[in-house]
Amino acid sequence: MAVGSTAVPAALKRKHRRETARTLAFLSPWLIGFGFFFAYPLISTVYFSFMRYDGFTAPTFNGLKNWDYVFNHYPFFWQGLRNTLWLVVVMVALRVAFGLGIGLLITKLKTGVGFFRTAFYLPYLAPPVAATMAFAFLLNPGTGPVNHLLGDLGLPQPGWFTDPSWSKPALTMLAMWGIGDLMVIFMAALLDVPKEQYEAAELDGAGPWQKFRYVTYPNISPIVMFAVVTGVIQTMQYYTQAIVAGKVASGVIGGSGQQFEPGYPHGSTWTLPQMVYNLGFQRFDTGSACVAALVLFAISMAVTSLLLRRRSGFLSSED
């Protein structure tokens, strides 16, 4: 009895070890990828944020100097943070609302569904650089057709990408133009809502708003949450459109003795990812660039955690 009682746990232990090893073996591609492409860069970023490192010479420890510089002396940090948060709040909210609205409209159509679905999806396929350049030309305050039309209609003609108060709204318009990705996701979710629930709601005398509020939204809320979370993460990384719009609108190519204005006009399109590039590759200050990258990471994590905690992840109310 005594022998049996020790032999069985030992066999169980061996079995358990084998199962663990097998599980780890199956997980190993992901674990290796996670280690090399996430954990190692993240640990390195934390390490370099406390080092004086120019990318060429060996790093040396300099305590909290990089953190102090970024928060207290670097002239573009707070402006970049404000702009990025503005884009996260306004651009994500409008993109989700617009994508859902377009999805709702197209699912209600009786004819021409294919045409409208394609028409709204196509802009999403346009390369970001080309799309931004096209918008910069269309919205050119001097020669662009949009302002010509507004002028003909007797309406005010904004400076768009050349006016600091209009540059972020213009970028938001560009983001809403490329709404195809969200539209497709929302359409799939909307078509998945059980028709019986609408019929039951109609029998109870529900109008269009009540049907949306009490039938549609509870069914698609995980998809809305997915759109918000991925939208926040994408917008925290907003770089290409902002820098291309600024460069095209400013007209300045830059060269020796002439630097491109960060976030033209007047820093209004300056975002945190541009700051990482500026510090790391234009000012040769990798340590401070790592500080900016960590701030970006911390905000993304905090916002995402908050959203997921409040909504119990991507589960619907029924789940």
Add this chain to the structure above:
Amino acid sequence: MHSPRRSRRTAAAVTGSAVLALLATACTGTNSAGGTDDSASGKDVTITFWHGWSQENETKAIQANIDTFQRLHPNIHVKVVGDIADDKSEQALRAGGPDAPDVVSSFSTDNVGKFCSAKVWADLNPLLKKDGIDPARTFPAAMLKYSQFEGSQCSLPLLGDSYGLYYNKTAFAAAGITAPPKTFSEFDADAVKLTVADGDGYKQLGFMPTYHGYESAPSRYLGQYGASYFGGAGKSNIATDPRVAAMFTWQKNLIGKLGGFDRLEKYRSGFGDEYSAKNPFETGQVAMSIDGEWRTASIAEDKVSFDWATAPFPVPDDQADTYGRGYQTGTIIGIARTSRKQAASWELVKYLTTDTDAVVGFANAIHNVPSTIAALGSPKLDADPNFRTFIDIARNPASDTTPASINGGAYQISIQNLGYAYESGKQSDLAAGLAASAKEIDAAIDQAK
């Protein structure tokens, strides 16, 4: 005899050490020092030369010089790679290794401070001394200034760019102006005379003074004032050098004389691409512009519909005796510190930068200013009087440049940003703005050190 368990431990230790070594190498991102080669003894050596030129006439011209060099040094073979942006060559120099370039050139002089101080590019002083080349007698002062940092001559000028005035002679004649302006008061008066309003826009603008007006950057204007950027201790002196404040004030006043910032900015937004036939000077949208010598070739090629000419850009009235000066920049070339073929690399750099025929031939081919004192005086240079204006600016001892800084062009961004705020009216207290910008520049340099 060793047990399997011990073997596993040994393997784990070796693997762990290898991983740690790999991570440590990846973290530091540094590379080993370079070395010399046996090219001097006639042994065959192949070096790699990265440059940024991409146009057909440019690549042909640089290849012609390389071909001549290889005839002179049959044992040195040069692998030329063109159209390389600065970002790419910086990454290659960070990484090092056998595929990294030996000789590198850059269109921007702004990063010389970093390249020299971090020893990314090798200091050429010992090599210049060994071959009896006195840099001060070989290269114009401004070009020598932008190719070195704190005593390290880690690059040499490889052709230069001078900035001067382009003016529309047809528009001048129509406005009754007989000669190009020499002082800023004459320039302002001419700019106003040449301006023809059209509603809230312009049929023709005399000059676009705003800092986004293509080449009308603060550095170009400050070059006309002879302003200094840093004091003896390496601190920014833009708040204490009265010439800096004078420049900002002059530019702001000119904006007012020409119709105000908003009106000018709206007009500017309709300008075509700077490097095309839609350039506002070529289209007649502006009657005068500040630009580099390369524009002479573009204007001739685009066959504009009016007579035009070039002259030195005007100077402040109280510095009228310095008329003829201009802002100066150019392309630089250096040797990667990690190169193991530094002797052969130096032969190429020396030939491209100091051989008068090589410099003159290259300058004529790509319409840039030559970068040696001898080449600037060569009778073989392009005789076009519009181009000669820029040769004279480059030879002028009062011509100046933006100095190298340890953190690249960061100090220029601080000055430019103040300029944008001041010209638009967002910043009205110039003295306070200059003091804040100087503080910002000093903090950034302190951070970089």
